[in-house]
Amino acid sequence: MRTIEHWIGGKLTAGAATRRGAVWNPATGQQQAEVVLGGADDVDEAVRTAKAAFVEWSQSSLSRRAKVLFSFRELVNRRMDELAEVISDEHGKVVSDARGEVQRGLEVVEFACGIPHLLKGDFSDQVSTGVDTYSFREPLGVVAGITPFNFPVMVPMWMHPIAIACGNTFVLKPSERDPSASLLVAQLWAEAGLPDGVFNVVHGDKESVDALLDHPDVAAVSFVGSTPIARYIHERGTASGKRVQALGGAKNHAIVLPDADVDYASDHLVAAAFGSAGERCMAISATVAVGDAGEALLEAVSAKAAAVKVGPGRDASSEMGPVVTSAARDRIVGFIDSGERQGARIAVDGRGLVVPGYEDGFFVGPTVVDAVTPEMDVYREEIFGPVLSVLRADTVDEAIALINANPYGNGTAIFTSSGEAARRFQRGVQVGMIGINVPIPVPMAYYSFGGWKDSLFGDKHVHGPEGISFYTRAKVVTSRWPHVSHPAGASYHFPTMH
Numbered sequence: 001m002r003t004i005e006h007w008i009g010g011k012l013t014a015g016a017a018t019r020r021g022a023v024w025n026p027a028t029g030q031q032q033a034e035v036v037l038g039g040a041d042d043v044d045e046a047v048r049t050a051k052a053a054f055v056e057w058s059q060s061s062l063s064r065r066a067k068v069l070f071s072f073r074e075l076v077n078r079r080m081d082e083l084a085e086v087i088s089d090e091h092g093k094v095v096s097d098a099r100g101e102v103q104r105g106l107e108v109v110e111f112a113c114g115i116p117h118l119l120k121g122d123f124s125d126q127v128s129t130g131v132d133t134y135s136f137r138e139p140l141g142v143v144a145g146i147t148p149f150n151f152p153v154m155v156p157m158w159m160h161p162i163a164i165a166c167g168n169t170f171v172l173k174p175s176e177r178d179p180s181a182s183l184l185v186a187q188l189w190a191e192a193g194l195p196d197g198v199f200n201v202v203h204g205d206k207e208s209v210d211a212l213l214d215h216p217d218v219a220a221v222s223f224v225g226s227t228p229i230a231r232y233i234h235e236r237g238t239a240s241g242k243r244v245q246a247l248g249g250a251k252n253h254a255i256v257l258p259d260a261d262v263d264y265a266s267d268h269l270v271a272a273a274f275g276s277a278g279e280r281c282m283a284i285s286a287t288v289a290v291g292d293a294g295e296a297l298l299e300a301v302s303a304k305a306a307a308v309k310v311g312p313g314r315d316a317s318s319e320m321g322p323v324v325t326s327a328a329r330d331r332i333v334g335f336i337d338s339g340e341r342q343g344a345r346i347a348v349d350g351r352g353l354v355v356p357g358y359e360d361g362f363f364v365g366p367t368v369v370d371a372v373t374p375e376m377d378v379y380r381e382e383i384f385g386p387v388l389s390v391l392r393a394d395t396v397d398e399a400i401a402l403i404n405a406n407p408y409g410n411g412t413a414i415f416t417s418s419g420e421a422a423r424r425f426q427r428g429v430q431v432g433m434i435g436i437n438v439p440i441p442v443p444m445a446y447y448s449f450g451g452w453k454d455s456l457f458g459d460k461h462v463h464g465p466e467g468i469s470f471y472t473r474a475k476v477v478t479s480r481w482p483h484v485s486h487p488a489g490a491s492y493h494f495p496t497m498h
């Protein structure tokens with residue numbers, strides 16, 4: 001059985017801890033590897049290594065950092081197919097989707113290549129006679145990233161390229177369910193010329209996460225995962241004095257107005273609900289049909305859901321792969337059962353799907369649940385699977401109120417041909433990322449990504465300008481270079497500008 005090890009100080013190591021976790025192939029349902037589950041000693045080793053590397057890396061010139069980033073960019077681009085296959089084998093998503101994930105991560109690397117420009121400070125000449133004021137930003141030290149299973153390359157890349165470009169050193173604790181991609185990324189950083197110890201990977205679960213949260217030499221923590229854990233990470237990390245950004249779960253609504261093009265809207269809805277088997281934090285899991293949009297929409301969505309080709313991620317003809325584990329599959333099926341029990345109508349049923357040749361795989365077919373009401377568990381909980389709930393509202397304002405009553409606020413979308421309705425929607429919803437006729441409005445790398453309410457704890461979104469701000473702190477300098485002939489004598493009153 002292959003063992004997946006930590007990456008500390010530029011090399012693989014099994015570390016001190018003896019616990020191991022199973023890594024599955026979701027398409028076959030077979031265990032394919034075991035991953036070392038690090039403990040406090042392994043975390044301490046990684047943080048001490050990163051702290052030592054910070055001494056040199058934080059002093060490296062902007063040109064040198066940009067050069068390493070450009071090399072890393074080339075390597076990720078060149079090895080995209082390999083990265084996508086590693087993702088698919090452990091996560092289950094189809095390879096073309098995994099390639100898209102790597103591409104979106106690569107865009108953050110490209111943003112970080114502009115670090116000399118991004119770290120420019122401000123300068124105010126002559127704020128007082130002979131006095132200038134200017135600011136610049138410095139790295140924090142050792143920063144940590146704790147990431148979910150659903151984007152094993154992209155989500156860590158929301159963090160480490162920017163943190164490292166800013167001069168920090170990084171410890172990544174990736175998901176224990178699909179840990180291999182992080183090691184390939186670590187190799188690419190090394191090949192790109194990043195000094196040993198600047199990027200490290202410690203595998204594990206709660207034990208290693210807690211050790212990072214409590215470690216006095218970790219200055220900041222970026223987390224992406226489910227809401228209960230995000231809340232916990234924020235509370236525990238800030239309690240020990242760290243900067244924390246913790247992105248949580250989601251329940252993303254798409255509202256469809258009667259003036260929308262039903263064919264266009266239903267194509268995008270099924271792609272957003274069932275792509276990556278619904279295991280995306282920006283997946284659309286609830287659609288709200290407004291007015292008389294309902295019947296035509298349900299019919300179109302159901303037909304398209306039933307036609308999705310489900311199969312192993314490595315099969316180029318598959319449009320949707322399995323879910324990540326058997327536990328995830330059972331949980332998803334449990335929610336569909338509960339919807340049925342609580343009075344919803346299962347319009348398309350993905351329970352019990354068997355893929356020939358992959359009978360033991362963790363498959364759930366696309367599922368459409370109609371007549372869903374806000375009290376049902378299928379609506380209240382984040383299912384994180386290929387399940388689309390259909391709700392009804394009489395007006396746009398009623399649909400907006402429904403979205404705002406939901407505790408999550410990650411993404412949302414409206415399908416309409418009315419600019420007025422779209423504008424009312426964008427101003428009215430309490431949600432961080434909004435799509436207008438765009439179902440998955442993930443901001444480009446040069447904007448920042450993040451939700452509102454229970455979808456984010458902390459005040460900074462990830463990547464883009466807020467990422468630069470999160471991984472640095474500012475100094476503001478007020479300087480005077482007195483002319484040698486200035487009038488002699490110190491003044492003891494409080495300094496005021498004149």
Ligand code: NAD
Pocket residue numbers: 146147148149150151155173174175176204205206207209210224225226227229230247248249250280281382384410451455
């Ligand atoms: P998860 O919360 O179970 O795990 C995330 C990370 O936290 C993993 O590294 C895991 O090892 C660690 N962890 C798990 N339990 C822990 C505990 N009790 N104490 C400390 N650490 C713990 O999430 P997941 O199942 O890997 O990913 C799916 C979730 O992530 C969904 O809720 C999804 O919405 C969310 N997500 C959010 C975003 C976003 O941008 N808001 C993006 C991707 C995924």
